[in-house]
Amino acid sequence: MLVYCHDRFAPTLPAGHRFPMPKYQLLRERVMAECTGLRLVEPEPATDGELALAHVPDYVTDVTEGTLSEAALREIGFPWSERMVERSRRSVGATIAAARAAMVEGVATQLGGGTHHAYAHKGSGYCVFNDVAVAARLMQAESHRRDRRLLRVWVIDLDVHQGNGTAAIFRDDPTVFTLSLHGARNFPFRKEASDLDVELPDGCTDTPYLAALEAALAEGWARQQADGAPGLAFFLAGADPHEADRLGRLRLTDSGLAERDRRVFEALRHWRVPVAVTMAGGYGRDIATTVAVQLRTVQLAQAAWQAWAGGRLGDSAGPAALEQSAR
Numbered sequence: 001m002l003v004y005c006h007d008r009f010a011p012t013l014p015a016g017h018r019f020p021m022p023k024y025q026l027l028r029e030r031v032m033a034e035c036t037g038l039r040l041v042e043p044e045p046a047t048d049g050e051l052a053l054a055h056v057p058d059y060v061t062d063v064t065e066g067t068l069s070e071a072a073l074r075e076i077g078f079p080w081s082e083r084m085v086e087r088s089r090r091s092v093g094a095t096i097a098a099a100r101a102a103m104v105e106g107v108a109t110q111l112g113g114g115t116h117h118a119y120a121h122k123g124s125g126y127c128v129f130n131d132v133a134v135a136a137r138l139m140q141a142e143s144h145r146r147d148r149r150l151l152r153v154w155v156i157d158l159d160v161h162q163g164n165g166t167a168a169i170f171r172d173d174p175t176v177f178t179l180s181l182h183g184a185r186n187f188p189f190r191k192e193a194s195d196l197d198v199e200l201p202d203g204c205t206d207t208p209y210l211a212a213l214e215a216a217l218a219e220g221w222a223r224q225q226a227d228g229a230p231g232l233a234f235f236l237a238g239a240d241p242h243e244a245d246r247l248g249r250l251r252l253t254d255s256g257l258a259e260r261d262r263r264v265f266e267a268l269r270h271w272r273v274p275v276a277v278t279m280a281g282g283y284g285r286d287i288a289t290t291v292a293v294q295l296r297t298v299q300l301a302q303a304a305w306q307a308w309a310g311g312r313l314g315d316s317a318g319p320a321a322l323e324q325s326a327r
Contacts, residue, residue, distance in 0.1 A: 001109065001306075002098070003031065003041070003110070004043045004095075004097050004098050005024070005040055005094070005110070005111045006043060006091055006111075006112060009083060011078070011081050019078070019126050034295065035295075037302070043094040045093050046092035046134060048064075050092070051092065051134055054120060054130055054134045054137050055120050055130070055134070063085060063088070063123070063129070066080045072122060075122065075124050076128055077126045078128070085128075092113075094131070095110055095135040098276040098278075099135045099138075099232060099234070102232065102276040103231075106308030107265070107277065107304045107308065110276070110279070113132070113236075113280070114278035115129060116132065117163075120169050130165050130166060131278065132155055133165070136232075139153070139232055150175060151231045152177070152224065152227065153234070154220065154224065154232070155170070155233070156179050157178065157238075158213070158238055158241070159236050159238030159280040160182055160186055160249070162182040162194070164188045166178055166180075180197050181212060182199065183199070183200055183241075183249050184200060187247070196219060202249045204241075205250075206251075206255070213264075217264070233273045233274070233275040234277075235265075235275050237297045238279075239257070239280075240280075241257065244284050245283050246284065257297075262300055268304075275304075282294060
């Protein structure tokens with residue numbers, strides 16, 4: 001399975017900053033040490049033209065040139081730096097590369113991403129650019145150019161926080177179905193309308209969570225059939241519903257989160273929908289807890305990749321070409 005990582009570009013944050021930037025390097029190191037048979041690739045940064053598929057060009061310029069207002073930077077939550085810009089572009093590039101690989105091999109993963117709070121015109125909640133929105137639009141454009149067909153996309157957002165930016169970007173787009181399963185009382189406190197929102201109470205445990213997930217997947221699939229099945233899914237596999245997360249407010253166990261991931265992968269394989277996986281949020285009181293949850297997601301993604309018959313789907317570039325194009 002192809003895995004895309006970009007932790008080398010992490011910016012240095014001020015002392016005491018709440019965002020756990022080191023988790024990306026720690027996750028890559030554990031993946032390299034404990035997961036055999038994976039192909040780790042460093043992606044190219046997203047271009048201005050690619051970012052403009054989902055973002056206002058003036059916003060892309062302000063991010064790139066460091067001309068965002070202080071208020072805009074406060075909403076994002078990161079100080080501006082050239083490395084902040086480069087990391088943000090690489091994160092989008094990693095999701096683009098994972099989506100391309102998934103279209104060929106069934107499953108691919110990036111070790112970051114899931115920046116679902118970014119709107120077309122602004123960033124928010126530690127999200128600068130919306131990697132899934134850009135990648136979805138680009139995959140649709142490439143599919144149309146290659147096959148002259150409409151690619152329908154399913155965003156399955158299981159981060160504990162609602163994917164408000166993604167919902168807003170695709171609000172009037174019937175070709176992208178957005179599903180968000182999230183804490184009802186958690187950030188963002190002013191939510192956008194996804195195609196299907198499932199709100200969960202504080203303290204929600206494994207059994208009711210998994211029941212809600214099963215129902216949401218079934219409803220999401222059924223509602224898309226009228227217009228045609230999705231040809232690609234993005235799975236935001238947030239670690240923040242975990243019981244030890246500082247910001248999550250839910251109470252899922254290690255086994256509950258593993259079962260969540262397994263059910264998503266099994267459903268998509270049953271429906272023959274390729275999937276690009278992003279890690280999304282995770283703010284464990286102990287960073288090792290978050291890394292362990294996300295390592296398990298990578299391992300289950302690899303198992304799902306192995307389960308795809310033949311390991312390949314498409315008529316575009318093969319694995320070697322995908323690896324080379326991402327360098």
